Amino acid sequence: MRVCKLKKSIYGLKQASRNWYHKFTRLLTRIGYEQSKEDHSLFIYKTANVFVAALIYVDDVILVGNDTNQIKRTKSYLDKEFCIKDLGSLKYFLGIEVARTSEGLVLSQRKYTLDLLEDSGLQGCRPSSFPMEPNLKLDKGEEEEKVDASQYRRLVGPLLYLQATRPDITYSVNILSQFVADPRRNHMEATTRVLRYLKTTAGQGILLPKDGEINLVAYCDSDWLGCPFSRRSRSGYLLLLGGAPISWKSKKQSVVSRSFAEAEYRAMAIAVSEVL
Template structure:
């Protein structure tokens, strides 16, 4: 659903403004206007609209999410209604189609709204709903991106980055236009909402935005060449998956050539569906591979705890959530406090992982490096390994579903 003139529905407190140029009353030039309706540029407009909408939902027996305050849930006998708000757009669904029709009728009775129909396009994401699952792509945005930067006729690349690529400051390199470079990086970052396969290279290239060189631009353009051949690739969410959460954490020890900080990579699957992923350079220099893996596992644990709370709003309670790591020493560190005498260099704040393991919030398990799905977020990979992980994480081509 889409709310028409959304901010005109908001109720505001007393707000006054100066007489704008061209609308000054010559009889009373020093008077001010009292606003009756909110304006788009008014800072309290969004808050006022949300306050009115949330009050309306609560009066109609909806429960606001404890983690996500824009989520509202209403339970019936054997069915549940879910409503998600994004400014003036409302996405809703239910286990009973009649509840959706009743909700639409109720909302249109209170606000001036238009029914947009089944969700097929939202915030640049193209959603294709089928009998056996849902495919989320950004093919339209991807084609616009290639056209915007003049790469629609380029040759295709098999991977977004070469597995032999090692970017550094390249102080002697040729300087390129940083505004164009930043524009490409910003555009690619938005594309990572559904394209996890370019997550690592985009985050890597983003580190050189202050003073980009020709070598950095070459790596960015290779990502665009890769997108040229994979515009119709997207995330596949199959139906009837088990509601079991599983996390993977990995670290590329001292992978950054600038300051020798490690890169953490994590991903999370609900059943067989990928729901979250992360690639980020660590904030401190790890003095050992154990510390690098332990810090990565700690950030993975933090995200698992957040997702555990979020799932409660959907009526799902999970404990002992598996967290898979490919470093046995890091796993032992979460279980055996005696080892801490040899790991004093690891900051105390990272030891909260061991505390949550003892509380049974998560269970750190060993996984072979060959089966470590988070590997794609930490380092450049050869073509075979890259394609294998991409498939296992649910990245498929739209043509494969037809």
């Protein structure tokens, strides 16, 4: 019997992803990049007049900066180490479409949305103007008829990723995602309402303007006792950088707020933490 000693970590092993990121980090830091402490997938090269950022997702890399020569040197170095394929200007990344206009960059998930509508069989559904009925308070619905949990999860799961470019559905999806364990008919109807809204706004996305002041603006709000069965409030915030949304979230608070003011202060604390 012969035994082979494995010298390299390959696909399928638990250590593969860790070793890959360790090697990629070591190579980029060798040529002057620094790994971001906030996002370990982001690497920044910065001097007096040069700024280049590299964002990595497994083996997909985005390079952006103000110095073409430095970007070319980084590509050449990575190609020598990994034999990479240069796909040119960014047009599509992880389901997000990137379009250049005279005003700036537009990020959208139009194809992803249309594929979701096709998979759910709602291409011909009646469109809706809002993702959720106003003042709708969804509860556990224990008296409602049960629905197929796997089908419900197949709808809510893609909606969670669709929030990457759709802040307008974040609140609705956050509410719907808390019923994936035991979905009922009223939950499925609310999910269908979101999909009907997406049919109306399939190409909607985010504009990153190329002009304007780089000022950071934050908005926050709370829905006091918004959850009818846990009595917990829900916090939400939106951060704008130069007029473009860069961070947003809707989340149920961890404790029960005993007053409207307490719920608002908790929402402000979460927003300030995100700003910092």
